[in-house]
Amino acid sequence: GENVEQHPSTLSVQEGDSAVIKCTYSDSASNYFPWYKQELGKGPQLIIDIRSNVGEKKDQRIAVTLNKTAKHFSLHITETQPEDSAVYFCAATKGTSYGKLTFGQGTILTVHP
């Protein structure tokens, strides 16, 4: 089955700096890669996603890049703010899995004012 590895497990940055979280996946058939943000005591919330036919996608301060050949994808957050502090999860799925997501282990991002 699919396996998703996520790094780093914790990331601490100063407000205004950029943050990058990286994930690798094992199943070359995976074709959809969402990123979720989980705040304390809440369920994960989708923040951005990318399909395998696209190399990069951007939404304001967040962007995701995908390298299909290397089977890795990354989340980039620019101009970080304290409210970006949360746990971030990457995930992967493929067409034959009816949306079942395989998640990475999560990254605790702390943005210091």
Next chain:
Amino acid sequence: GAGVSQSPSNKVTEKGKDVELRCDPISGHTALYWYRQRLGQGLEFLIYFQGNSAPDKSGLPSDRFSAERTGESVSTLTIQRTQQEDSAVYLCASSPRAGVGNEQFFGPGTRLTVL
């Protein structure tokens, strides 16, 4: 509109007892997923429903775990003879339909503690 709701929010039980966790998906969402999140870890898939049928139960850890869904509505996850390793947050998500690219909307989860 209303999101996914789960109840109870917290459940403390003794080893060996049965527990039932409830999920109310967003109205009209045909796909429903259960995941388990152990402390400090990512989410593990448990089971998926399309309508009230469960095409994929591959993530259920043992035969002590079962789930059902009434039509395209509420779902319950039952854990029989709970063990301490069952302690985790159980998350439910619903989606307008199953398949790649359909956003899964998560509930707040039920935190289960088995003493």
